[in-house]
Amino acid sequence: MAPPRLRMTNVEKAFGATRALRGVSFEVAPGEVHTLIGENGAGKSTLMKVLSGAHQADSGTMEIDGEAYIPKGPLDARDRGIAMIYQELNLAPDLSVEENIVLGEEPCRMGVIQSKKRRAMAEKAFAQLDHSGFSLKTLVYELSIAEQQLVEIARALIRQPRVLIMDEPTSSLTQVDVDRLFQVINKLKAQGVSIIYISHFLEECQRVCDRFTVLRDGASVGTGEMASTELDDIIHLMVGREMTEIYPHLDHSIGDPVLELKSFQGRKKPESVTLSLRRGEIFGVAGLVGAGRTETLRACFGLDKISGGSIEIAGTEKAVGSPRDRLRQGVGLLSENRKEEGLLLNQSIANNLTMTRFEPFTKMGFINGAKQLEGSQAWIEKLGVRASGPKQIIGELSGGNQQKVAIGRLLHHDATILLLDEPTRGIDVGSKAHIYRLVGELAAQGKAILFVSSYLPELLGVCDTIGVMCRGVLEEVRPAEDWNEHEILSVAVGQEEEK
């Protein structure tokens, strides 16, 4: 029997103390479309980075067509026939399609590009896709996203890859474009190219993939034929964990609605969100990456434009509002990007804590520095921030402590509606527990909290109500006790309910 096109055996990879991959094994046959399935953070991207040479594995072996494969770097991986198409397209928008396809591979003699040969190369790659919607001379920025993706695929084909990796290729495509992409995939498959297809949308995988491997917490936990497996079983493999962590439960009572969204719509996402957040309620929003959760919060807070539907804050319609207005209305947002957006990294803890509300320390526009430090010190103690003092530059703190300060800013502002976007992302377990307790206390004080998270156990453990988003739509809202991980995932991956 011929060796598989690609075989990975017990691949492991750790970053510091985090074991991102703890033993992944799988095989892909020539001309097979194989899907890797797993929740956010299950280790898919790390695995693909190892395969495409961006990271080196700590242990384990890889083989291509029976030969040992140890890529020294991305270039080496490309030479060995591994091509990757990233979720974010990497094209030079001001160059033509043809120039993009041969970028880095230009046929030339003494530094002069041989344009005929280049055209032939590009045409050959394009012929494999059998697509004739636009000319090779078109500039890339004039193309739609779906067309740009085709250019990217053509570029990968120039090298006649043995394995083509596609990371979330459909996340920004319309249904028609998805169908067209699947035709292309089938064509490549017929030519013997093996494809590793990564997608959150299980139904798509079912349509286009031959076999699957499920990753969970950095390990491969199951593999099988796509056609003969129920989606339910796959979801079960994805979840598979026990609820071991303890979430503090604080008694809190739920009051009147304070934030109501009706068919709420942002410019691109979300497409439709209808929810009612009440006083003292912790409302969890689940969904996969790209479902439109962050965009919902950003539009609520006035960071992105609202393009449809209505938003009511404390019973009155507030269609337009800048972040400044929203803060005045008592709404606070915790950004999912602590470093890029959430904090002023080169400024002091005190400034970061009090930036939205200097008023307690000011007189006629002058800040009383001593008072500001005093007020900040009080928050540092209340939140258990480990720092040398309020003057310390926040960039010097650990992620968990930075996050406490970021939340502290909302508390100092005395926001009554808190929009928390992935509040526990990238922080240690101790700080997580701290934040769970804090969220509970805030609800007990009567604050309303919208809690976006990709980590299902924490949503189930912390929230009163959970809504699940899929492709820009808030699909279903239920009390937290009426959900389990399996059901949340089913809705999040767009699987129809069978009743």
Next chain:
Amino acid sequence: MAEGSQSKMNRATLWRWISTLGPLFGLVLVTGLFALSEELRPIFFTGSNAKLILTQTVIVAIGALGMTMVIVSGGIDLSAGSVVALTSVVAASLLVKSVPPVLVFFLTVASGALVGFINGTVISALRMMPFIVTLGMMGIARGSAKWLGNNQTVNPDANPLNRIMEPVNPLEMFPLPMGVWIAIGLAIVMTIVMRKTVFGRYVFAIGSNEDTARLCGIPVQRQKVLIYTLAGMFFGIAGLMQYSRLTQGDPTVAIGLELEIIAAVVIGGASLNGGSGSILGTMIGALIMAVLKSGSSQMNWPTYMQEIIIGIVIILAVALDRLRQSRLKA
């Protein structure tokens, strides 16, 4: 563990001190180097020379007060030199028309502020790069100055504004020209504005991270208009000093002054990425350049040597800044 964080904190404090004192150390070093020369020492360390250096610093220093604010907010203003020329011509032209000097003072400053307001409004409203907008304004202001002065200098009769930069008694340090006191006074005001007011905090916040500033409800665009308007005001004051120094309005004066001003701010420890910088540092930066110029001309070094030395100093100062930032990231 507690001990570890203690020593880490001490190191951080140490670095903060180094970065604050760096420019001052540079000033002492530069002055000390000139003191090594025995022939220079007797002339260099005299009250009259100190007065000369201070007087020569005034225009750059006042311009640099506005520029520090702009650079800390993450922007840049290339029109500074042209605005100084324009406002000096504005002052002279008004004086020629016998407008009372007090009114001339205010109108000149207001004309600088108007140019800054246009800069800030275009940058905010059209979301354009400050570099491009102020580069355009550099030409517009210069051209307007020449237009206003009919392509020649404007010479008003003797008037009180001529005396702002007058040395009175060139042999003694005191009395210092009024311009020096104005610069010192403005520097103190700006130090307070930058460090103690909400406005100042917002300037740092915008320069540190505009997205965060927006998230924190700071009216970023309005604040930018204010920043460029205020900066224009300072360039207007510098233009008055320029007028007083020459006692005429010269539309071709102060060419390249914006680069000298930016150099002073950068030597003073501000980062062109925004978010850091101080008025004290900037003032010392301006002084370092004035001392270098004065010292090297008294050493009879050719001007090209001065240019080379100042160039090296700028690069050294920024190298120090890079070092500091890479430490912050680690």
